[in-house]
Amino acid sequence: MQAIIVVVAGDGVGPEVTNEAIRVLKTIERKFSYSFTFSHHLIGGIAIDTTGKALPDDTLQAAQSADAVLLGAVGGPKWDNTQAKTRPEDGLLAIRKAMKLYANLRPVRAIPVLAYCSPLRPELLEGVDFMVVRELTGGLYFGTPKERRQEGTAVLGIDTMAYYDYEIKRIMKLAFEVAQGRRKQLASVDKANVLETSRMWREIAIETAKGFPDVTLSNVLVDTAAMRLVMAPKQFDVLVTENTFGDILTDEAAVLTGSMGLLPSASFGEEANRHGKQLGLYEPIHGSAPDIAGKDIANPIGTILSAAMLLRYSLGLENEAHLIETAVEQALNEGCRTADIKQDGLKILSTVEITDEIIKRL
Ligand code: IPM
Ligand code: MG
Numbered sequence: 001m002q003a004i005i006v007v008v009a010g011d012g013v014g015p016e017v018t019n020e021a022i023r024v025l026k027t028i029e030r031k032f033s034y035s036f037t038f039s040h041h042l043i044g045g046i047a048i049d050t051t052g053k054a055l056p057d058d059t060l061q062a063a064q065s066a067d068a069v070l071l072g073a074v075g076g077p078k079w080d081n082t083q084a085k086t087r088p089e090d091g092l093l094a095i096r097k098a099m100k101l102y103a104n105l106r107p108v109r110a111i112p113v114l115a116y117c118s119p120l121r122p123e124l125l126e127g128v129d130f131m132v133v134r135e136l137t138g139g140l141y142f143g144t145p146k147e148r149r150q151e152g153t154a155v156l157g158i159d160t161m162a163y164y165d166y167e168i169k170r171i172m173k174l175a176f177e178v179a180q181g182r183r184k185q186l187a188s189v190d191k192a193n194v195l196e197t198s199r200m201w202r203e204i205a206i207e208t209a210k211g212f213p214d215v216t217l218s219n220v221l222v223d224t225a226a227m228r229l230v231m232a233p234k235q236f237d238v239l240v241t242e243n244t245f246g247d248i249l250t251d252e253a254a255v256l257t258g259s260m261g262l263l264p265s266a267s268f269g270e271e272a273n274r275h276g277k278q279l280g281l282y283e284p285i286h287g288s289a290p291d292i293a294g295k296d297i298a299n300p301i302g303t304i305l306s307a308a309m310l311l312r313y314s315l316g317l318e319n320e321a322h323l324i325e326t327a328v329e330q331a332l333n334e335g336c337r338t339a340d341i342k343q344d345g346l347k348i349l350s351t352v353e354i355t356d357e358i359i360k361r362l
Contacts, residue, residue: 001034003275003315006066008059008095010044011088012288013298013351014072020300020355021070021307027359028311028320039066043095044074044088044288054091060098067273068314069095069281070307073288088288097137100269101281102167103174104134104246105309108233108253108263113333117258117341120230125256130236131182132253133175134246136267138167139197141243163197163242168204174268175240176212184215185237189225189245201242222249229253250285259340260286261299264306266313278313282306292339296350299338301328304358327361 007022009015022038029036041059048054054074063069074088095101110118110128118125143160150156172188179186188205190198202219209217220228222245228235229252241249254260263285271279284302292298305328312321336357337346349357 001032001315001317002037003034003067004037004039004065005310006059006062006069007038007040007071008043008063008069009040009072010074010091010288011046011076012073012290012293013286014044014074014288016072016293016296016298016351017284017300017303018070018072020351021303023355024304024324024359024362025307025311027362028317028324031362032320043071043091045076045079047091048079048086048088052086054086054088055094055098060095063095063099063281064271064279066279067275067277068279068310069099070303070310071095071281071283072303073284073286075288076290076293093141095281096267097142099267099279099281100137100271101267102135102137102269103171104136104265104267105178106132106134106246106250106253106263106265106285108132108250108257110233110257111262111329111332114258114262114341116343118256120233120256124231124233126234128233128256130233130253131178131238132246132250133171133178133238133240134250135163135167135171135241135243136246137243137269138163139243161195161197161242161244163200165200165204168201169208171240172204172208173211175238176208176215179215179238180212183237185218186215187218187220187225187236187239189220189222189239189241189249191222191245192219193221197242205240225249226252229256254285259299260302261338261340262301262305264302264304264309266306266309268313273314275315277316280310280314282310282314296352297339297348298351299340300351300355301338301358304328304355323362324358327358330361331357 143162192198308324311317
């Protein structure tokens with residue numbers, strides 16, 4: 001197995017957590033005598049500072065010709081100017097769009113030994129295991145017009161929520177397929193009582209369901225879904241939703257499990273890599289956490305689990321992916337903790353130290 005993995009570490013804790021994920025991947029590489037090439041490129045704030053662009057051309061070119069892309073995080077206070085022409089986040093949105101990564105998979109699973117970290121009572125967490133399928137290249141994030149207009153003395157700010165039917169059809173089909181591989185329950189989340197895009201979304205969900213008679217579809221309003229996620233998260237198997245709704249619901253879902261630092265994600269489009277697998281982009285769902293950047297205290301697990309997803313979906317290395325996931329679980333079960341999931345009586349490990357513990361268990 002030969003693989004070219006493009007690494008876009010980005011800003012804040014991005015470089016630290018991707019470094020650790022690379023160490024884990026290199027351990028797998030050695031153990032199984034594979035040949036992984038890691039090629040580092042700029043994205044986000046650091047790319048703006050260095051090249052003037054949040055997504056430099058050579059980064060995109062490298063990503064498009066790689067087997068998979070591993071991303072850290074983008075953004076930080078340095079670039080947080082509401083008037084700025086280019087923002088670090090533009091780089092992330094641009095790479096998702098240019099690589100046509102329309103589907104973002106965010107698996108959420110409660111880890112029993114971390115129940116004390118969750119804001120929910122332990123009995124609500126038991127057995128929580130669902131997948132959010134977030135539409136990633138459409139909706140409110142990308143619709144136009146997107147601008148500010150001077151209208152007399154008033155200024156009008158505009159964002160547009162827009163979807164083509166085919167954009168909804170492809171994400172819906174993928175979500176049904178994901179549900180087929182799980183407990184066969186799909187919740188399609190929309191705001192069909194208010195939004196036209198959502199009414200179309202719901203019609204397409206119902207239409208698509210006809211091709212998947214083994215999957216049970218429920219249509220849930222996004223406000224209700226947000227409520228049920230904290231009241232009865234166990235009821236969910238697969239959720240599929242619009243870009244912005246998915247962004248919001250996955251932060252909510254992430255803290256259920258105890259920490260934002262634990263959750264991985266994978267983004268897919270229509271492109272295959274030279275192995276005939278998904279040319280995917282893998283990133284933790286957390287942000288750049290500028291407040292803790294450079295201190296060696298960030299939790300690398302979300303990125304390490306993203307690397308496991310990379311092996312599974314872009315390289316077809318299911319056993320190796322499973323090995324990483326098991327090593328992470330074992331390390332947690334055996335008391336390894338970073339600061340975000342600290343527990344009385346247990347030593348707090350650094351970013352590097354917890355990775356050492358995970359690597360020991362591979
Ligand atoms: C995420 C992030 C991004 C998003 C930001 C950084 C643009 O919050 O991946 O969830 O909104 O998609
Ligand atoms: Mg988000």
